Amino acid sequence: MITVARTECVEAEPVPGFIESAFNPLAYRAAADCLRGREFDGSRLAVIVTSLAGDSTTTGLASRLLVGGQVHNAILFMQATANAVLGYLSREFDLSGPLLSVSTVDDDPLDTADLLLTDPELDAVLLLTVELAADERIAAAYRLLGRTPPTHDGASALLLERDSK
Amino acid sequence: MTGGVVVTGYGVFTAFGWGEKALRDGVFTGTQVFAPSRRFDPAPFRTPMTAAAAGDPELVEVLVGCADDAVDMAGLAAVQAAVLLGSAGDWKAVTRFSRGQPYRPGESIPGVLAGVLGDRLGLRGPRLAFTNACVASATALIHGWRLIAAGRQDVALCAGAYLVEEENMAKFDSGRALARDGVIRPFSSGRSGLLLGDGVAAIVLESEEHASRRGAQVLARMTGFGVASDAYHIAKPHPEGRGITSAVRQALRRAGVSDVDYVNAHGTGTPLNDGAETNGLRAALGGDTPVSSTKSTTGHMLEAAGAVEFVVSLLALQDGVLPPTAGYLTPDPACDLDYVTEGPRRTAPRRVLSLNAAFGGMNTAILLEKP
CATH class of the missing domain: 3.40.47.10 (Thiolase/Chalcone synthase)
Structure with missing residues (x-):
């Protein structure tokens, strides 16, 4: 497996249709920076979003609205999973291959990418890693794992291909 | 392997x-x-x-x-x-x-x-x-x-x-x-x-x-799968079921077969999903394959839907019974497949397909065959 492109970002412009949380704009920006200007067959490219805690900002906001007895914003429903930004990316770049989002404590996401590249129907994997600064709930989970919670938002992207050698 | x-x-x-x-x-x-x-x-x-x-x-x-x-x-x-x-x-x-x-x-x-x-x-x-x-x-x-x-x-x-x-x-x-x-x-x-x-x-x-x-009893063989995206919209399915067609064809191709005897559909009961899924299935399999949605009985189990419906599909294969689509009233012109609406249907399926779709235009198809 070889890396053909790599990007990192800690802030991103808003993306139409997504509100409040930095998760989706960061994922989109990292992915777009990696893909833009490159030639690829979108049916043979898989995208993986890996994030231990996911979009905890959207989760927390929606939950506070619920327990506060307030009406939910339908956009929070739309963006509640990484599927939304993956769907947005797939439309923008005509990506019709597998779209995955995973959460793992100890597994190396590169192993998942490498496994996908054993599939003869795929040529490339875009591996996105997104973590938001931990809120109180997420920080408590990190402490239970004996790890330091993330203190800032950030995303990275790797475009990986099978090593023909 | x-x-x-x-x-x-x-x-x-x-x-x-x-x-x-x-x-x-x-x-x-x-x-x-x-x-x-x-x-x-x-x-x-x-x-x-x-x-x-x-x-x-x-x-x-x-x-x-x-x-x-x-x-x-x-x-x-x-x-x-x-x-x-x-x-x-x-x-x-x-x-x-x-x-x-x-x-x-x-x-x-x-x-x-x-x-x-x-x-x-x-x-x-x-x-x-x-x-x-x-x-x-x-x-x-x-x-x-x-x-x-x-x-x-x-x-x-x-x-x-x-x-x-x-x-x-x-x-x-x-x-x-x-x-x-x-x-x-x-x-x-x-x-x-x-x-x-x-x-x-x-x-x-x-x-x-x-x-x-280890001498384990084999209940079924998982012989194929397909994964494809619609590349269409963050929430709505592609109206022609583009990703579903692609996922089903991929599953058939990987298994080296050309048809299945039953489809456990995603079938959420939403106006948009069911028409798109119908179109996608018709394009991949034609209109004669029996299809049912068991969400009509279990409800939509979100992240668990694929696993539970895999088990339902396995039981259909083992028992030779296709589960019905409950709650069906009258036909919708946009949905014109064989939806197993009359009650459980006795048959002898050799291979069955469990189909799921998700927000963002994601689609999966898993093919199970008798051992």
């Missing part, structure tokens, strides 16, 4: 209760058990109806129980196995945190929940949670197939878990996705949406050689 990937055990929990007998008695008779939620006050929502089992069980306990059942059925003593979970985590922990109540923070995080499952079963191997909504546990099963086929694992415990709670009730209510009349009516005229349902299932996949070596 020579040989294939086989199924040797499963455990399941739905609104009908624990185990395969409860599933058979409910799903295969077309019984609908939608009732006003007792787990939370449903008054703020479009409908109070859900398909929930009695009481208010804890997600992790039901998940571990199903996994224990699967491992027991498989007669598995191995400790080296991947743990692959389709889940968004325990939503009740999120609500408890927001209410300032005691909560277990780890279980609210999917990757941690997968680790808890692995620890509780004593399984050592990769632990991953797939969080891509309604295709999450189908993705876990496909990932298990990939790990085994690539020779990286002999055994994978693949699971999906969702229990009805109010966070998702509020979200789906805000998206106007819930059925106004309190019934799911997949592929029918007058359908108005989905209802949430309890679902947890765990499945043991293993290499055929590994199963054969």
Whole structure:
């Protein structure tokens, strides 16, 4: 497996249709920076979003609205999973291959990418890693794992291909 | 790898209760058990109806129980196995945190929940949670197939878990996705949406050689799968079911077959899904293959849908009975396949397809064949 492109970002412009949380704009920006200007067959490219805690900002906001007895914003429903930004990316770049989002404590996401590249129907994997600064709930989970919670938002992207050698 | 990937055990929990007998008695008779939620006050929502089992069980306990059942059925003593979970985590922990109540923070995080499952079963191997909504546990099963086929694992415990709670009730209510009349009516005229349902299932996949070596009973062979995206919209399915067609064709191609005898459809009962799925299936398989949506009885189990419907498809294969699509009223011109609406249908399927779709235009198809 070889890396053909790599990007990192800690802030991103808003993306139409997504509100409040930095998760989706960061994922989109990292992915777009990696893909833009490159030639690829979108049916043979898989995208993986890996994030231990996911979009905890959207989760927390929606939950506070619920327990506060307030009406939910339908956009929070739309963006509640990484599927939304993956769907947005797939439309923008005509990506019709597998779209995955995973959460793992100890597994190396590169192993998942490498496994996908054993599939003869795929040529490339875009591996996105997104973590938001931990809120109180997420920080408590990190402490239970004996790890330091993330203190800032950030995303990275790797475009990986099978090593023909 | 020579040989294939086989199924040797499963455990399941739905609104009908624990185990395969409860599933058979409910799903295969077309019984609908939608009732006003007792787990939370449903008054703020479009409908109070859900398909929930009695009481208010804890997600992790039901998940571990199903996994224990699967491992027991498989007669598995191995400790080296991947743990692959389709889940968004325990939503009740999120609500408890927001209410300032005691909560277990780890279980609210999917990757941690997968680790808890692995620890509780004593399984050592990769632990991953797939969080891509309604295709999450189908993705876990496909990932298990990939790990085994690539020779990286002999055994994978693949699971999906969702229990009805109010966070998702509020979200789906805000998206106007819930059925106004309190019934799911997949592929029918007058359908108005989905209802949430309890679902947890765990499945043991293993290499055929590994199963054969230890003398395990093979329940079915997982011979193909397809994964494809619509590349169309963040929420709406492609109206022609582009990704569904692609996923089904891919599954057939990988299995080296040209048709199937039954499709367990995604069939959410929403106006947009069912027409798109019909178009996608017709393009891939023609119009004569029997199709049903068992969400009409179980409700929509979100991340767990793929795992539970995999078990339903397996039972259809084993029993020679196709489960019905309950709640069906009259035909919708946009949905013109053979939807098994008359009740359970006796037949002798050799191969069946379990189909799922999700927000963002994601689609999966899993092909099971008789051993």
